[in-house]
Amino acid sequence: MTETADIVVVGGGCIGASIALHLAEKGVGKVILLEQKELAHGASGKGIGIIRTHYTHPVLAKLAQQSQQLFHQFAERFGGYDAGFNPCGYFVLVGEADVATLTQVVQMHQQMGIEVQLTDAQQVKAVCGELLDLSDVAAVAYEPNSGYGSPPKTTVALAKRAMDLGAEVRTQTPVLEIKLDVEGRVEAVVTPNGEIKTRTVVDCVGPWARQFAEHLGLEFPVTPIVEHVVVVERPTERAAFHPVISDLINLCYLRSDGEQAYTRIGNSDPKYHAQFALQKADEFHGQLFPHICEELHRKLIRRCPGLATVPVVETYSGIWGVTPDYQPIIDRLNYAPGLYCAVGFSGHGYKLSPIIGDLVSRLILGRVNDQVEMLNLFRYSRFQENDWIKSPFSYAQAQGLR
Ligand SMILES: Cc1cc2nc3c(=O)[nH]c(=O)nc-3n(C[C@H](O)[C@H](O)[C@H](O)COP(=O)(O)OP(=O)(O)OC[C@H]3O[C@@H](n4cnc5c(N)ncnc54)[C@H](O)[C@@H]3O)c2cc1C
Known part of the structure; x- marks a missing residue:
């Protein structure tokens, strides 16, 4: 039948x-x-699982805001199951060229009821200690309710x-x-x-x-595009957990793991995407393009000089479906x-x-x-x-x- x-x-x-x-x-x-x-x-x-509301388009920010609320209530809302959500906070770092844009985006978000504030490198330092070199950071946004989950x-x-x-x-x-x-x-x-x-x-x-x-x-x-992640282990003196960081100067993002002193770094530079495009998603078998992994590692060291000598514990890739x-x-x-x-x-x-x-x-x-x-x-x-x-x-x- x-x-x-x-x-x-x-x-x-x-x-x-x-x-x-x-x-x-x-x-x-x-x-x-x-x-x-x-x-x-x-x-x-x-996926690296970052849950944030920082979007320059109001519709995306609104959807991200509503979705984030659901992540906060995930177990109650979805039958007791766990999304692995860690609302550890999220910093956006920008340089001089982007201060006006960051300010406008934060104002737009505040008008929408998103909990976000403009802050500065001092607050990042207060939370992250000596982990980050913030000398090129001109402005910072902080979302206390954001974080990451397990896709x-x-x-x-x-x-x-x-x-x-x-x-x-x-x-x-x-x-x-x-x-x-x-x-x-x-x-x-x-x-x-x-x-x-x-x-x-x-x-x-x-x-x-x-x-x-x-x-x-x-x-x-x-377009199916290969997206890379590099994972390093922080040394004892920098082992303290850190929030999620979007680095809009080096065009990368950083995330700490909950269980181990690992930092994951991924790329947010659109110029690389065409290089990692596949004809078909079926061609994806976890392949790595070594030059982007090396570039991500360089970006990590630029932002976190104290991690220059720590071991890379893992590099891996996933696949995104990217539209124009x-x-x-x-x-x-x-x-x-x-x-x-x-x-x-x-x-x-x-x-x-x-x-x-x-x-x-x-x-x-x-x-x-x-x-x-x-x-x-x-x-x-x-x-x-x-x-x-x-x-x-x-x-x-x-x-x-x-
Ligand atoms: C490294 C990396 C980092 C990322 N970081 C973030 C992040 O920080 N925050 C964020 O929000 N997003 C992030 N993303 C993006 C996010 O993971 C994706 O946007 C999201 O997972 C897309 O989900 P999906 O269900 O649309 O697609 P997928 O998870 O790709 O699911 C599609 C499914 O369809 C199945 N399928 C395909 N063809 C068929 C068929 N013919 N019949 C039946 N099944 C089929 C596939 O097997 C697959 O399981 C990241 C992605 C990667 C790879």
Whole structure:
């Protein structure tokens, strides 16, 4: 007998898991989440997990603010499961060229009710001791409620909660094809185990977006890009835990681990991204481009000279699905009625995942309100319309990444 589902969600990263959970929570009938490998196989498996609200675009800042509130209440809100959230605080460091922009962004955030303050290198020093060389830092923003979480743990938590609420989660089940009926509406998904008839499919395949939709004749401008992380162990005299740091001068970010005196450093310089682009997400096998790892290490030493001689304990890479304006594509696709997408989250998908699940589930159910209407910014057609998302404020070098 042919299997049926009310809604099929494709892709078991944090976005797909969150959407499946929010659909199940709203009692929409039979929800099936299909993942080609294991949960968090893609970007969500390797993300560094920073949860902050510092965005130059007001819609992104609003979404990040709402998502952060959900991270603060994660266990109460999502059945007692743990996202590994550590609200350890977050500093943004800028040089002279970006003081005006930082001031304007902080004012905008304060007007939105985000808890953030402008501060200075002295406060950073008070918290981080002698770890950082702050001689080139002209201004600082501090978000006390931000921090980091564990993307794989969060993905599994969201999926488990979805299952508790009646959704089915099937791993090792790739969707090979989305079938359309003669009128072009979604009719079924095809897997190696057979077809599942459904009128609603949510495409959450992240960096696989371009290759996944090719058979439908849809073009998703989502480039799979390898993103690197270097991990060092701090020496005893600098072992104290430090908050998350966005360094908009050296274009990198730093995060301390909770359990060990490790600092993780990642890249936020857009100039490198084209160098690490892959044709297909399937080409990603954890490869490393050594020159960026060396560059990240140099940036770390520039900001933290006391770490110049400490051992690198690990270098690893993950994969992002990056769009031309570094913002996701979230839409109901009129091209194939019944098809929805939430892909291309670039470097922000993890922090946004709890709120995106709620808003996309509302979009699918037609429960549109002001919140859901914010998603129009991320519409699929913006690239054909040449109407990329642009922020009212722009940092000198970090550009679209903020
Ligand atoms: C090193 C690194 C650091 C990052 N740091 C941060 C950060 O600090 N903060 C932040 O917010 N974000 C960060 N990100 C980005 C964040 O991790 C991603 O935006 C987010 O994980 C995207 O989630 P997703 O569910 O859209 O995609 P993914 O996690 O990639 O999930 C897509 C899933 O779809 C599955 N799939 C693909 N094709 C099929 C198919 N045909 N059938 C079934 N399943 C399929 C894949 O196997 C995969 O599991 C970082 C990413 C990396 C790599």
